[in-house]
Amino acid sequence: MSENLIGYIDDQGNIIDTQSAGENCTATPIEYDNSEASLEIIRHSTAHLMAQAITELYPNSQFFVGPVVDEGFYYDFRVDEKIGEEDLKTIEKKMKELIKKKYKIEKYEMSKAEALEKFANDDLKQKVMSRITDDVLSVYKQGEFEDLCRGPHVPALRFLHNFKLTRVAGAYLGGDENAEMLTRIYGIAFADKEALNAHMLMLEEAKKRDHRKIGSEMELFMFNEEAGAGLPFWLPKGARLRNKLESILHKAHRMRGYEPVRGPEILKSQMWHTSGHFACYGENMYLTEIDGQEYGLKPMNCIGHIQIFKNAGKSYRDLPLRYYEYGTVHRHEKSGVLHGLLRVREFAQDDAHIFCTPDQIKSVILEVVEFVDSVMKLFNFNYTMEVATKPEKAIGDDAVWELATQGIKDALIENNLPFDIDEGGGAFYGPKIDVKITDALGRKWQCGTVQVDFNLPERFEAEYVGEDNERHNPVMIHRAILGSFERFIAILTEHYAGEFPFFLAPVQVIFVPIADTHVEYANKLKAELLYKDIDADVYDKNDSLNKRVRNAEKQRVPYVVIIGDEEVANKTVAIRDRRAKEQYNLTQDEFMVKLTQQLQEGKI
């Protein structure tokens, strides 16, 4: 038996540890390394080692579950003492002490009845066992420490070296927010120090890209305690960026046959009763009273668009009719989930509603999917699609739901577009396609969504006159591509680490005049650029040239342009190209042509 053997993996991908395998196991051996199977065993054992250390440090602690997760492992437990970040080091130290004792990890089995008896005075273990259907349970033992566990584990503690406890948090027992809150400690483990270090480095890189950090460095947005949580303020640089994104999309919508519209921010509550928002979404709505009438701040834009649709009689010849709005909505998100621009209480959706006939659904979905694809390509995002079906809280007949869900699936299948299913994840008024994008660090985000709705048009009696001269309810397709400007800009910021493509950068060009005598020429160039929709600033503060170049670079400006005697005399510019990381000179005209061309890259 190899020194490095820690388990086996069978044809079905089941991991069998050495304690369970017996003498003549024929499954494929798992060596101690950074393979997926190996890491699963190592991390699970590290979770146990952590539990053992916690037991020694806090003798009255009781353990719930300690699984391996995408980002390492965790253990949930109940403990009288408060455990903070500081205590993680102490626990790590205790873990290292335990390793030195060279315990083997041993396994034994017992019947469920015996186990219930053995852990009779441990209510958390009782809860764990109540969820297990097997008749025979196993216990793993290392030194004095024993834990009910199905494995798999490494053969001995000597395999555990390269781990790090990363954070401590509260977690509801079983994820139920009405249940007791346990303490959870997260950790990560690898087979060697290099992999651990690489992982820690990746976490640091993610931290450097954090949109909250870059957002404040680049002066994109801010929050204000007195104004309230989750209510972002856009600073000039952030507003420039956002305006650029909005303009790109305005044109993209108009080119695809959408009409701009705009509904009110606040509507009488009766509207929300009719729509079903009150019943299905009421707890997230902000309400107020005006002249004895209750009003609700809109959490979605659909109601407004339906009223606009109903404003004048519609014919089947008008369909599909596409309305879009950068609709500002308010949603009462729980205070604990607010997170920078990623989760806020006021945000603007790039929202559109397409009214169509049932037999247009498929083509409308496909045209929206094409739109999504163009936007994702513009920002170099990979993405996947997920079809979400009827949730528990929903309005409308099952038959209608079935029809709409099948319509979505058919459209995707017929065009060979791959998708996953999210059972029960739909909106309360209809099934949907969710678009999940993958950013530069491989993280996934949900942004765009396409929802088919047979319910709201009927509830609001939105109608069109068909070819048969009869009145019909249109089908309504709700869709957003970015999702919201707030979230999407947060993701873009992290995706690009603040190095936005030229067509989005809040400052696209910054002129650095060497001396006062060069400011006039710089201002003239700046005005010309602004006229061409290119944001330029002149940086003529009384600082050294070096310092101004440094500050401009730190602001991640794509083009830093130095203007001195030579440039003024020859009508040229000396460019420091941050994205291409090179320096070169161009004539004034060449420069204008280059930038104008580059602006075209932002067209879709």
Add this chain to the structure above:
RNA sequence: GCCCAGAUAGCUCAGUGGCAGAGCACUUCCUUGGUAAGGAAGAGGUCGGCGGUUCUAUUCCGCUUCUGGGCUCCA
């Protein structure tokens, strides 16, 4: 909402039961410099807010607001 940790100058952060600190940013002056920090001086704070303990609270205690890490992943 719940658990844990925080909140000190515009920003990043030291510090203390008894005069409030640094660097950067800001203002003024000198410097007019050819590609990542030139020099000097100055100004800037109800130590998040309210209440309590105390001769004295930014510091200790309570509440509150805001921020951060978490709250699907099943022995």
